[in-house]
Amino acid sequence: MGQRIPTEGSPAAASPALLRICTVLAQQDDAASPFDMxxxxxMILLSVCALLDTLPDAGPQLQQPLAAAIAGYLRSDFPAMIAEEEEGLLPRLRERLLLGDDLDQVLRQLEEEHRRDRRQAALLAAECDSLADGLMPDEVPALFAALHAxxxxxxxxxxxxxxxxLPLARxxxxxxxxxxxxxxxxxxxLLQQ
Incomplete structure (x- = not known):
C-alpha cells in the first residue's frame, strides 16, 4: 500500500530499530498471507494512534512535520486499509457465513463505521495540513482533542x-x-502506487 517509511533526517528516524520495525510492518511481500498483510x-494504525495521543506533548518544531505525515497517512494509507477489509476480507467472509452466525447486522454496522471513519480521517487530514502550515494557537487544542478521539x-x-x-474469518x-x-x-x- 503506500505505507510511508521514516527516512534519515525525518523526526521518526532517530532510531535505526524504529526504521527496521516500520520496514517490516510496511513490507509488501507477495508470499505473505492476506491476514499477515x-x-x-x-499495527501501523495502532502506532499512528499512539502518535496522535502524544502529539500534543511535542513542540511546534516536531508537531508541524509530524502533522504533515499524519495527514498523508489519513488521506491514503488509512482508507486503503479500510478498502482492504471491505473489498478483500468482508466479501469472502460473507460467503462463508452459516445460517446461525447471524452477523448480517454486525457487518452492516461495521461498514457504517468504516464510512464514518473515512469521512473523519479526511477531515482530520485537512486539519493536520493546517497544523503543518502553522495553525492558529487557539485552534490547536481542538485538533488535538479530535485526534485523540x-x-x-x-x-x-x-x-x-x-x-x-478476524478469528471467524481465519x-x-x-x-x-x-x-x-x-x-x-x-x-x-499496484493501483495505489
Whole structure:
C-alpha cells in the first residue's frame, strides 16, 4: 500500500530499530498471507494512534512535520486499509457465513463505521495540513482533542475486529479464498502506487 517509511533526517528516524520495525510492518511481500498483510496495516494504525495521543506533548518544531505525515497517512494509507477489509476480507467472509452466525447486522454496522471513519480521517487530514502550515494557537487544542478521539475510536474498532471478526474469518476462509484475496490485494496495491 503506500505505507510511508521514516527516512534519515525525518523526526521518526532517530532510531535505526524504529526504521527496521516500520520496514517490516510496511513490507509488501507477495508470499505473505492476506491476514499477515492486514495485521501489518493494523499495527501501523495502532502506532499512528499512539502518535496522535502524544502529539500534543511535542513542540511546534516536531508537531508541524509530524502533522504533515499524519495527514498523508489519513488521506491514503488509512482508507486503503479500510478498502482492504471491505473489498478483500468482508466479501469472502460473507460467503462463508452459516445460517446461525447471524452477523448480517454486525457487518452492516461495521461498514457504517468504516464510512464514518473515512469521512473523519479526511477531515482530520485537512486539519493536520493546517497544523503543518502553522495553525492558529487557539485552534490547536481542538485538533488535538479530535485526534485523540479518533485514536480511541480506532483502538476500540480494531479490538472488536480482533476479538470477533478476524478469528471467524481465519476459521472459515478456505485456501482458495486466501489465494483469491492475495491476488486481489496485490492488484489493489499496484493501483495505489
Amino acid at each position: 492486514l495485521e501489518g496495516q493494523r 479518533f485514536a480511541e475510536q480506532q483502538r476500540r474498532h480494531l479490538a472488536w475486529e480482533a476479538a470477533t471478526l 476459521n472459515r476462509l478456505t485456501p482458495a479464498d486466501l489465494s483469491g484475496w492475495a491476488r486481489a490485494m496485490r492488484a489493489r496495491r
